[in-house]
Amino acid sequence: MSDQRMRITLKIWRQAGPQARGEFRTYRLDDVNPHMSFLEMLDVLNERLIAQGEDPVAFDHDCREGICGMCSLMINGQAHGPLKETTTCQLHMRHFRDGDTIVVEPWRARAFPIVKDLVVDRSAFDRIMAAGGYVSVNTGNAPEANTIPVPKDTAEKALDAAQCIGCGACVAACKNASAMLFVSAKVSHLKLMPQGHPERQRRVLRMVAQMDAEGFGGCTNTSECEAACPMGISVENIARLNREYLRAELCRES
């Protein structure tokens, strides 16, 4: 693999605060190592900006291992950049070409207000989880793991849904800024497990109500979320949420 340094032009959304007017600003980097991750490239830019006495670009990041769900960024119009099933922190500069211009924007959704530059407030997801994304268990010693048998294929499906890292790429990529893939992944993962069964009706109704209250759009089955999801969560989960919702609304016992 080539170690040839790259010249990259960045057009980055800069916005001083939630109420401030934002704008794109252009930065040139002439010495980009192709083995850098996208975030490391931004680190290099920020070091330069700090050395020049300018305000560094604010962006979210944490584990940089593709598992925490903190990194975001709309890169050239695509959530987490051009690669499938890849978070921004795992996207490397070698996937761009020398001389490229890269447009970097924050997630844009009314429910994800911009905090600063590329950082958005994703606490709407936390409030959806608090509304029903849990199972209630008694504290104390952990029960013996195999007391409740779970069929293998059910466990696999639950684990597939549980892969959701809550990054918000689904909302960012959806033309309706809909959070249905996120909510459906959480509803599915808990519903599929026996531990999640007792609260399944209340869960889906409350989580959907909170999703609506946060101002996310509705689903129009464009499947853009599935394509943008760094964890490859399937829209099959959205169909499951719809079934859960119908069942809870029409067939609940109480």
Next chain:
Amino acid sequence: MSRLTSPTSSTVGQKILVACTGLLLCGFLVVHLAGNLLLFVGPEAYNAYAHKLHSYEPLVKVAEVVLFLLFASHIVLAVRLSIRNRRARGSAYAMSVSKRDDRILGVRLDYWMLPTGLVVLAFLLLHLVDFTWELRPDVTYAELEPYEKALALLTSWPTIVGYSVGTIILGAHLLHGAPSLLQTLGINHPRYNKCIKLLGGLFAVVIALGFFSLVLWANWFEHGGGHG
């Protein structure tokens, strides 16, 4: 009553209602097309069908009310959801590129459901003006048997243009709508997803071409054959 009305309080419930009404309207399209295809059989068959259908007027009125409610709820709920969906974005992206690689020629019919739906609505209104309300000034409706009326309308230029555009856009609406409504109703499984996509597409094409063929037939075959 709250059990009946509460589903409409959420976006998911409203979308399910859009899917249900859409499914029922698809059923109407099938019946309507089947009846209209009798035009191909000849004046006797078509006139007999039309007279039989309208032989008991109270039943027709009930059907009209039900159809009106289906259309109205489908349209009102879909427009309401579309407005909400548009608002949910807030400020627009400077750049937006799909990550889906399974679109045919990159066409995004699913992004055009509101515009295609509104075109179909305009087509529907023209169709009602033409056939139900009989308001077209350029057509003398009196004394026309149903078959003659259909031919007179289908060979007039506003109808040719309106119905050609209308039926093709209806096909585009159904191309996404038919498989999409099944997903909304929770019908999705790897075992039959490919089948749904294929049959949904086939349904859209058959309905669109079926209605469009009536316009073609009236102008090129029947008209050319000297009956019109």
